[in-house]
Amino acid sequence: PGTIIVPPLLVRKPGRPRRNRRKAYDETISEKKARCCSICKPPGHNKTTCAGGAVGSNSRKRTRAEANGHTSQAQSSQAGSSGGTMPASKKPKKSTQE
Structure with missing residues (x-):
């Protein structure tokens, strides 16, 4: 009768x-x-799930090039006419090894 029962410690579960x-x-x-x-x-x-139908949906998804305003035909014609040089953002970084 004189003992106090203490609840178990709270352990954080995984x-x-x-x-x-x-x-x-x-x-x-x-x-x-x-x-x-x-x-x-x-x-x-x-x-x-709208029964009203698709208002202006495209059946094919836009590619990353189309989202940026470029098409695949324009990219291929630009690459051929530019003399094979890459844009400044696409140039490989120069290594500093000797």
Whole structure:
């Protein structure tokens, strides 16, 4: 009757920590905002599952060259007409070995 029982020490378990803490039973649960479709605006679905159809979608993905404003044909014609020199950004670095 005179001994005090001490709870076990808290040991941090391995693995990724949880994103949110566990809420107590008396805490209010916040309502999540529904995501809306960026094409037709009502909530309940998103752009990929929109029944309104694709407005201006391309069937093929843009390559990095097209995103920068260059096409593959323009690059090949520029490389042939430039005399084989590379642009300053693409030149290999000079080594300082003797």
